[in-house]
Amino acid sequence: MLNKYYMIFEELEAAIRNGKYPPETILPSENELAEQYNTSRETIRKALNILSQKGYIQKLRGKGSLVLDLEKLQFPISGLVSFKELANKMGHSSVTIIESFSNKKPSSLLQKEMQLRKEDTIWEVFRVREINQERIILDKDYIVEKYVPGLTKEICRNSIFDYIENELNLKISFAKKEFTVEEPTEEDYNLLDLEGFHSIVVVKNYIYFENATLFQFTESRHRPDKFRFVDFARRNEA
Amino acid sequence: MLNKYYMIFEELEAAIRNGKYPPETILPSENELAEQYNTSRETIRKALNILSQKGYIQKLRGKGSLVLDLEKLQFPISGLVSFKELANKMGHSSVTIIESFSNKKPSSLLQKEMQLRKEDTIWEVFRVREINQERIILDKDYIVEKYVPGLTKEICRNSIFDYIENELNLKISFAKKEFTVEEPTEEDYNLLDLEGFHSIVVVKNYIYFENATLFQFTESRHRPDKFRFVDFARRNEA
DNA sequence: CAGTGGTCTAGACCACGCT
DNA sequence: GCGTGGTCTAGACCACTGT
Structure with missing residues (x-):
């Protein structure tokens, strides 16, 4: 994919998977991410929504995006996989x-x-x-x-x-x-x-x-x- | 829910379910819906995305949003239901x-x-x-x-x-x-x-x-x- | 209070399908 | 070429959390 938001999703996914953002920690805020990736907040939010749908994070109002425990929630089996x-x-x-x-x-x-x-x-x-x-x-x-x-x-x-x-x-x-x-x-x-x-x-x-x-x-x-x-x-x- | 986009989703869902938009037909375009609901296109798109995720419609580039056949695809069983x-x-x-x-x-x-x-x-x-x-x-x-x-x-x-x-x-x-x-x-x-x-x-x-x-x-x-x-x-x- | 995410807007440009 | 959906932006206001 060449979309900005999908690339950002993939980078964040990789970062969570390899422990850069461990479970129970909070991701950088949407504003920070928007700056880091030199993009707008709505684009960051699209990336975060994918993470949320796939069970990587839980968004907490007023706090931030909490990284969930992959051990407890992950599953490469869902969705359409051959x-x-x-x-x-x-x-x-x-x-x-x-x-x-x-x-x-x-x-x-x-x-x-x-x-x-x-x-x-x-x-x-x-x-x-x-x-x-x-x-x-x-x-x-x-x-x-x-x-x-x-x-x-x-x-x-x-x-x-x-x-x-x-x-x-x-x-x-x-x-x-x-x-x-x-x-x-x-x-x-x-x-x-x-x-x-x-x-x-x-x-x-x-x-x-x-x-x-x-x-x-x-x-x-x-x-x-x-x-x-x-x-x-x-x-x-x- | 009091969100605009969620209310629009619910209205469209009801309209599809009661046959106002039958299977194999195309929904009004995003621009038309934005006018009808007196809102912006991005808000309409949020509503349509929910419909898409739930299997009600398939978006076709350059054409419109195709209503899928509920008989074939629907199932009140998925997700979190008691x-x-x-x-x-x-x-x-x-x-x-x-x-x-x-x-x-x-x-x-x-x-x-x-x-x-x-x-x-x-x-x-x-x-x-x-x-x-x-x-x-x-x-x-x-x-x-x-x-x-x-x-x-x-x-x-x-x-x-x-x-x-x-x-x-x-x-x-x-x-x-x-x-x-x-x-x-x-x-x-x-x-x-x-x-x-x-x-x-x-x-x-x-x-x-x-x-x-x-x-x-x-x-x-x-x-x-x-x-x-x-x-x-x-x-x-x- | 400042910082966070949630919603909404108005507009822009693009890729695609159709005719 | 025109209309469609897909992406992206910059900014606004709100509700909530923490101090």
Whole structure:
């Protein structure tokens, strides 16, 4: 990003992360920051708002911006993050196995759910994520071909998000996520290491571009013992 | 709220919800809205940003603010919502049963986790939520007495959040939520209707006031078949 | 009281989409 | 070229916290 306020956010984020501004301390005031970064107060406030939304700081009227304790509140898991990005951040040794890769007409259910035209085709990609030699996650991706052309097995072995954003230069913007718990299917038992488990966590993801077109539906099936989702929520997201 | 921008947000939200601005249409431009509401464009933009964060609209450069399909994206479940608020919105017939209500010294684990002083005491409230005559959810609340004095069984039968916000006039600000799946405990089997279920969804909630003090820890244990969590996430929360 | 964050303004320039 | 949203500014006034 080349925005001033986003760059300032990133600098402050880094400064908090590397301990320049430790938890329980107060950031320099908005006026001071405006001087330091040679900008206006409103621009500083945009940067601080992002920090606040992400749970880095709490603003205190008349006092300043309090740095929150990352240990207690942080979570690289929230928001829109791909498995690749996540595994990297967590430092796990992980392997992705392509179980199947095909281009087909969508099922009528999927066609309805993704509001596809009759002639539209999709990439169907099933991937198993192995962590420490155990098959933990089954990702079933359904991607609209006309929006994401040229997909290959090799790309799926890396990161589909990376391909979309850095090769195709398309901008992923928002997603609806839905979490439920179900009984494992035959497929789950075949593809994952589920000995002794009687349930599976299902995360359905509807993923949209900046222009509000739905281009991908992903069903992510997690072995329950390895599933953990952490979220930071503000009561009034003003 | 008496802020201009928040009132404008609420009006626009209502207008979208009651169909004045249907899905797939474009809102009046920021300049038009600024005139209509007799305010400046930046103030309008603050209102629109809230709509955007909540998944009501998608801003399209050069075009306008597109109204998104609530049916597809909405979910009164995200964020910080109490069971009471939720049950009301969903229109379920629900009953809250107080299993236990006591004031005690916290366990050493809880004392550490909530950063309490030696002399601090807590309210410990166990509540079972019954939906359609089935005991579905066990809520275990631990509330710091010095911050939330005067709690009673009767209040717990209604809404603790309501008491805190409207009687004590304290402002709940943010929370960290953590979702996992565990094996049910003896307690779960005793208090909930779990015949045939072998897992339980555990939601841990750390809840903070506006001044960043942690005043409540809640462990919410859900029967897996009735659990559903929906989230709307933007990739860059700017 | 001085300093902090919260709100609001009026105007500027830019990048983008459309026609 | 015109209208859209995206960014940025310089300044104002308010509410709150501390001394």
